[in-house]
Amino acid sequence: xxxxxxxxxxxxxxxxxxxxxxxxxxxxxxxxxxxxxxxxxxxxxxxxxxxxxxxxxxxxxxxxxxxxxxxxxxxxxxxxxxxxxxxxxxxxxxxxxxxxxxxxxxxxxxxxxxxxxxxxxxxxxxxxxxxxxxxxxxxxxxxxxxxxxxxxxxxxxxxxxxxxxxxxxxxxxxxxxxxxxxxxxxxxxxxxxxxxxxxxxxxxxxxxxxxxxxxxxxxxxxxxxxxxxxxxxxxxxxxxxxxxxxxxxxxxxxxxxxxxxxxxxxxxxxxxxxxxxxxxxxxxxxxxxxxxxxxxxxxxxxxxxxxxxxxxxxxxxxxxxxxxxxxxxxxxxxxxxxxxxxxxxxxxxxxxxxxxxxxxxxxxxxxxxxxxxxxxxxxxxxxxxxxxxxxxxxxxxxxxxxxxxxxxxxxxxxxxxxxxxxxxxxxxxxxxxxxxxxxx
Numbered sequence: 001x002x003x004x005x006x007x008x009x010x011x012x013x014x015x016x017x018x019x020x021x022x023x024x025x026x027x028x029x030x031x032x033x034x035x036x037x038x039x040x041x042x043x044x045x046x047x048x049x050x051x052x053x054x055x056x057x058x059x060x061x062x063x064x065x066x067x068x069x070x071x072x073x074x075x076x077x078x079x080x081x082x083x084x085x086x087x088x089x090x091x092x093x094x095x096x097x098x099x100x101x102x103x104x105x106x107x108x109x110x111x112x113x114x115x116x117x118x119x120x121x122x123x124x125x126x127x128x129x130x131x132x133x134x135x136x137x138x139x140x141x142x143x144x145x146x147x148x149x150x151x152x153x154x155x156x157x158x159x160x161x162x163x164x165x166x167x168x169x170x171x172x173x174x175x176x177x178x179x180x181x182x183x184x185x186x187x188x189x190x191x192x193x194x195x196x197x198x199x200x201x202x203x204x205x206x207x208x209x210x211x212x213x214x215x216x217x218x219x220x221x222x223x224x225x226x227x228x229x230x231x232x233x234x235x236x237x238x239x240x241x242x243x244x245x246x247x248x249x250x251x252x253x254x255x256x257x258x259x260x261x262x263x264x265x266x267x268x269x270x271x272x273x274x275x276x277x278x279x280x281x282x283x284x285x286x287x288x289x290x291x292x293x294x295x296x297x298x299x300x301x302x303x304x305x306x307x308x309x310x311x312x313x314x315x316x317x318x319x320x321x322x323x324x325x326x327x328x329x330x331x332x333x334x335x336x337x338x339x340x341x342x343x344x345x346x347x348x349x350x351x352x353x354x355x356x357x358x359x360x361x362x363x364x365x366x367x368x369x370x371x372x373x374x375x376x377x378x379x380x381x382x383x384x385x386x387x388x389x390x391x392x393x394x395x396x397x398x399x400x401x402x403x404x405x406x407x408x409x410x411x412x413x414x415x416x417x418x419x420x421x422x423x424x425x426x427x428x429x430x431x432x433x434x435x436x437x438x439x440x
Contacts, residue, residue, distance in 0.1 A: 018052030025426025026050040032273040047078035070096035087218040088363035127272035131364035138368035140168040143344035145373035148385040173265035186437035187266040189250035203437035204247035211381030214242035215367040223360040229302040232348035241271035241430035271430035283417040284308035313340040322408035338379035
């Protein structure tokens with residue numbers, strides 16, 4: 001489990017002036033990773049690290065050979081077109097590179113001249129997926145989301161009997177995971193109205209969002225090897241924002257008996273920036289369960305997890321309609337704000353459970369946390385919950401309403417951590433816009 005070190009010092013200052021701007025997501029205490037190139041260019045994709053409104057181009061920096069040892073090895077791996085090689089190296093290399101970059105970006109460092117020529121403005125780049133995602137598994141870790149959704153269909157017994165014992169998950173579709181800013185067409189599929197005798201093929205009319213975090217795995221595990229709770233976080237490279245777009249009307253007809261299929265696999269949007277667990281160390285918090293609930297089975301329990309296995313990551317959902325955009329390109333309505341600390345299952349428990357049957361984990365695999373709803377309705381991370389299944393429309397500025405997403409609507413997820421005595425760090429944005437369905 002990552003502990004605090006010199007990279008977390010809130011007094012650290014960078015020679016990159018924008019790293020000190022009020023509300024920045026990327027101060028020197030963060031240093032998240034992404035894959036980028038200059039917008040509209042044919043340059044090779046390569047890894048980068050955010051500092052203020054700039055990106056440290058790891059490929060260009062690697063040519064200068066400013067580091068040695070593990071930091072140099074990690075820099076070379078991070079300069080490639082995906083971060084898979086860097087992710088595969090493990091925590092010691094990740095930490096060494098983070099420390100070397102932190103020291104090189106601090107005021108007064110002799111390395112400023114070398115690093116400064118490797119900066120690229122974020123405003124001039126385009127992003128690609130941080131890693132080649134081999135597999136994508138989506139979990140269901142918010143008991144509030146599970147209860148809210150279950151209550152719509154089973155008012156007297158909303159939670160399934162296994163929920164408090166098992167970190168529920170399903171295998172998603174890696175090929176349709178897309179980077180923030182990628183717009184997508186409204187999905188089509190079979191839909192059956194409650195009073196209809198047969199389903200029809202049509203465009204979804206109940207298109208929804210799911211406010212989630214994405215977890216990128218680092219070190220692989222061997223087939224047949226169970227990753228223990230004590231080892232689980234050593235297999236996690238970092239965390240991004242994730243929107244698991246969902247077609248609720250398609251989902252309602254198809255999900256029995258094997259779970260989500262076409263209702264989920266048409267698009268899953270992630271943010272470009274992956275924040276390392278080391279950067280998040282100041283925002284760890286205790287993991288607790290109500291005393292009356294079943295406590296985790298031994299393979300899902302550890303003293304470390306109980307003490308600091310949860311993360312207090314603040315999350316919000318912004319909705320922008322075409323009418324809002326016509327008046328102001330930046331206008332949006334915040335429809336939800338919550339925190340990852342409310343999750344019923346932790347990151348380590350997801351990894352341990354995923355591998356307990358011997359499933360092999362691979363560098364670059366992506367885990368979704370599931371919708372991260374909090375204990376009150378204004379903290380619900382899906383329109384299905386916020387509108388009680390579409391029965392109570394959201395009231396938006398300007399007199400507009402929404403039950404589910406309409407064509408042209410854009411959704412932006414944001415995440416950040418802040419508390420007294422520590423630097424505020426953020427995740428950037430996870431943005432997507434709904435386009436009209438393609439003609440069938």
